[in-house]
Amino acid sequence: MTAPITIALDAMGGDNAPAIVVKGANIVRERFPDVRFVFYGDKKKISSVLSKKKKLKEVSKIVHTDIFIPSDMKPSLAFRSSKGSSMRLAIEAVKEGKAHAAVSAGNTGALMAISKTVLKTLPGIDRPAMAALVPTDKGESVVLDLGANTECDHNNLVQFAIMGEVFCRTILGIKRPTVGLLNIGSEEVKGRTEIRQAAEILTEIDLPLDFQGFIEGDDLMHGAVDVVVADGFTGNIALKTLEGTAKFAFEAVRKAFKTSLSAKLAYLIARPAIRRMKARLDPRRYNGAVFLGLNGISIKSHGGADPLGYANAITLGIDMARHGFIEQTHKEVAHIAPKMAEALNGKAA
């Protein structure tokens, strides 16, 4: 792209906003000196942090608002009272073409509702899905949906597969990503009806993706497929269980190295190796969930992200903008839509 990329930031979202947001943007500025930032929120508070980052200040703008959405507010209420809020202004900037992507560490449900309402879904997509990367034995996989849709039909699951595949191809650079449906048991007779129906469609119609069938919970971290498709309830449970278990396991290892003096010595010796391993699995590397299927880029950072984590969420937005993810998805869905409609009509009949 020739024009400089601009990122709209909800400066008031997250546990330590706006400090973390400004510090995160500053890390991104070091990575991409050409990128521009717009901070939405309390001008005084943002300025007091931004004034210490001279170079960042030069490429940044602040748009003041007094309205912030609390993290713990019920999403439906938050949505209704979102007009003029820092979160909504950031997303509207994307809609209006003033920014290439919006990032927020605030209320997930509100961000989802506002993103969907303001940015709208792409033609051919019924519902957006929340996607994130997870580290695997082989590298990383894309998992979606992570909670945007508590219940899904086969149609939604097929669309998620297509969006996830485009994401994987354009952002991770995997030429022919493999796609799997998260299910119980790998046989075709097992699992929920909508999942089996989605598998039929993905097998039958000629899609530019390498559908591998069903995968199970224990296949996730082995990187069995590049794109893992599930409804938002199941995806959320799987991802959180994965995160919780990984944290537990490393904590268990850390404790094991404190049980004796010799174990402590061993830890000192092995520290470089342990650090390398931890760095690869560092949750900050994988911070940033993205709403796929919308006509614009909206990224959710963990509420408790540190500056490095926040910077990675912004970087994901930059990557998506640079690679023309929205345009690419739009094109592919338009190409696939007639085939899908045909297959879906077949199922409905």
Next chain:
Amino acid sequence: MTAPITIALDAMGGDNAPAIVVKGANIVRERFPDVRFVFYGDKKKISSVLSKKKKLKEVSKIVHTDIFIPSDMKPSLAFRSSKGSSMRLAIEAVKEGKAHAAVSAGNTGALMAISKTVLKTLPGIDRPAMAALVPTDKGESVVLDLGANTECDHNNLVQFAIMGEVFCRTILGIKRPTVGLLNIGSEEVKGRTEIRQAAEILTEIDLPLDFQGFIEGDDLMHGAVDVVVADGFTGNIALKTLEGTAKFAFEAVRKAFKTSLSAKLAYLIARPAIRRMKARLDPRRYNGAVFLGLNGISIKSHGGADPLGYANAITLGIDMARHGFIEQTHKEVAHIAPKMAEALNGKAA
């Protein structure tokens, strides 16, 4: 109990049957010299292993059958052709009062269908659930359902909570177990309808259990509650993700200790501590899933269990028989049934 406990074993189920089954029983014999075993399956094959275990042979009987259910057979077909099979005979022995519990490492779906048909559900229970123990930061939790019911209504979930609580109290000896519903988000507005409805019932009616509300995937390994309740699809995804991630994490640690000579040295020094940690989390310790809600004890061992894992599955059956789990569940459900019916009618109205 005064009469010796007898365990009915499907000697032909599992990857290395009957050798693993006989070896597993032999470990149990060392733990409980009073327990009796009946092996169902190919007499010749069983005898050839059993003849090497003199003491086990003295407390064992073989019931011959030529019929075995293949592990990979479609459960519905397996069920239809199960008459006279080693698996079915073992479960029928429990039904007929010839054995206190049946154990099989064979076809899960077939075992589920046969157990349900032969043993029947307890009065007041609509559907049995599959439960297992998982290691946590604090000790262990019971998770159910793990796949017996792909979809559940609020009624089923409430019954699972009650059965899981009785299991936890009688088998793990926890005086007042805490119970949680696996959901996305801990707020009352989130998640699937049937889960929110189950939460309402568990909160409203006077049950002898300590209901803690919703838990999320990352609470599982922290031991947030003693009993984790989910539908069989969600429970299966969560448990398998947990197992897969734990395996991945420990593998990553093992690899980290092979990256350099100094790391290898550190591993040697820390080995006792690492072994203690691994022993605590050893999946063999947690082998054995049980079908709760049936009028008889039926235990599923992992198909790939080794003798120690298989022995632990048998031991679970012995524990349940000794603690009168079935009688206890029967009593509690009968006591609770009127309250539940009232609450459920209230919901339906």
